[in-house]
Amino acid sequence: MxxxxxxxxxxxxxxxxxxxxxxxxxxxxxxxxxxxxxxxxxxxxxxxxxxxxxxxxxxxxxxxxxxxxxxxxxxxxxxxxxxxxxxxxxxxxxxxxxxxxxxxxxxxxxxxxxxxxxxxxxxxxxxxxxxxxxxxxxxxxxxxxxxxDKLEMALLEAERVRWRAVLTRLTAIVQSLALRNLALRGHTETLFTPSNGNFLKEVELMARFDPIMKDHLNRVERGTANQNSYLGHHVQNELIDLLSSKIISSIVDDIKQAKFFSVILDCTPDISHTEKLLVVIRVVSLMEKPHIREHFMGFLEAEESTGQHLESMILTRLEELGIPFEDCRGHSYDNGANMKGKNKGVQARLLEKNPRALFVPCGAHTLNLVVCDAAKGSVDAISYFGVLQKLYTLFSASTQRGPY
Structure with a gap:
């Protein structure tokens, strides 16, 4: 058929x-x-x-x-x-x-x-x-x-509507799990097994109350859906990529509407000991009412830590997003020589391309306090904001704190 x-x-x-x-x-x-x-x-x-x-x-x-x-x-x-x-x-x-x-x-x-x-x-x-x-x-x-072939076209249209409804529900499940930062997959990809992960468990739960999803799972169990059940890990990854692209597109529209922006950068190693460059764009959003927003634009794999390579990564990423660097009015990062160096650092190279993009040192890195723990014999570097957070936690937990 x-x-x-x-x-x-x-x-x-x-x-x-x-x-x-x-x-x-x-x-x-x-x-x-x-x-x-x-x-x-x-x-x-x-x-x-x-x-x-x-x-x-x-x-x-x-x-x-x-x-x-x-x-x-x-x-x-x-x-x-x-x-x-x-x-x-x-x-x-x-x-x-x-x-x-x-x-x-x-x-x-x-x-x-x-x-x-x-x-x-x-x-x-x-x-x-x-x-x-x-x-x-x-x-x-x-x-x-x-x-x-009017009759066949009617059947094809009904099937198209059914698959669209199934994909709408699967997309909603992916969104729900992503908002709660929950893993999608488990040890198996088989329905109605104990360790098949959050995604398939949500599908099973929805099928108990939703007739469209219930009919879809019945087809999968009967084998009529074959490999096109859209419940496998490839489709899950594809849905995540599509949602990510849509979110990035919406963020880019917000940045372009604000026109001027600042870039915040930092490097950190991941669990595989690969250096990742974090990119955050800060704008004054004009979508509803003017307010400051910081948009996370993803991680970039830094193969080298030189100022030239990091500068190239940043400019390439902005070009891929369609955001002109000429509208940048500030960039902020730590005080490493490869970042803030006045000759070959990232700030010098970016200022050469856009003199209006002023460099501002990151406060979380410049206001570091060194605390010596005599009992442990160790030295811990605690940021200025970290100390404020500890003081706030200490006094806010006190039973004798004032009404303010």
Whole structure:
């Protein structure tokens, strides 16, 4: 039955429903073609930065996705899609319906020097016009439900809605566990076993009260869901990555809205004794009412501890996030020679690129107190704020403290 097949993951690189057209095979089944028509072409975000060719340094431009009519009016090329994997352009409708083997349907068009002329010639070709007609007709029929295989399409639509509901619940479970900082997996990945981890236990609990999840687990136990149960560790990791990307995107929007920001850095070894550089961006958020926010942007693996390498890591990370370093107005870290060194330290290198980004020493490192414990014969370094915290804890626990 066509409706019994689960949907394919749009984020996996080897799947035909990938959002990147370079991952799709040249020959598509009717089912996959129908689903791609339903989803439509994936648009390029307005602020997206295209990669440059190593040979001539040229790159794709946002202007290619619009054409200028004789009247001077600009019209969007809805059929044109971009592949991040191949750094090339594809024709959405020709890749679905055309039998010709051209650049816009096979490897993608990446000749940026003659891109405008090539796109103009292609969109006026009879083959392209026929493919656009086929695309629009099938899109209209899908929306109105007037396709030839109407019954099969109804079954497929019902199955698509069911899988979307299942994934919504699995995503909610991952969010709930992540908010409480709980591990997802246990010793096994088998349902209804004692040591299968928090994720599967939450799934089992939800199935007791939710009919959709109960039906899904029944299918898994009967074997009708096969390996596409979406309960394995690969899907869990994929959901975590997708949620992380969405959160990072929201944080970047907040930073860009605030425009000016400061960077706080620190290095620490992890359990595998690998040095990790922690990156925090501090802004005055304007989303609701102005208030200071510090956004954790992740850990970077520091292969070297030199000022040049750390500076390169920071600038590369900001470039990946699309945050211009020219808007940085401060950077803060410890007093190590590789960090605050006035000649080759990180602060000197960053100030050279942006004189307005002032260096501020980290207070937790500059105000260190050395406390000698004569009984233990050891020396403990306790930060200034740590001492204040201990004093606060001492006096707040006293029964004789005042009303203030």
């Amino acid at each position: 066509p409706g019994a097949e689960p949907p394919l993951s749009p984020t996996a690189e080897d799947e035909p429903l990938s959002t990147d057209p370079a991952n799709r095979p040249s020959h598509l089944t009717d089912r996959i073609r129908t689903e791609l028509v339903r989803r439509g072409p994936c648009k390029v975000p307005p602020g997206f930065v295209f990669s440059r060719n190593e040979s001539d340094g040229r790159s794709c431009h946002h202007q290619y996705f619009r054409k200028i009519l004789v009247s001077g009016e600009k019209m969007a090329r809805s059929w044109l899609i971009y592949s991040v994997k191949n750094n090339s352009l594809f024709c959405f409708c020709c890749k679905l319906f055309s039998k010709r083997n051209i650049n816009l349907t096979s490897a993608g068009m990446a000749n940026w020097k003659h891109a405008s002329d090539y796109l103009t010639s292609h969109e006026n070709s009879p083959e392209h016009l026929n493919c656009i007609k086929a695309w629009k007709e099938q899109s209209v029929r899908l929306k109105s439900g007037e396709t030839i």
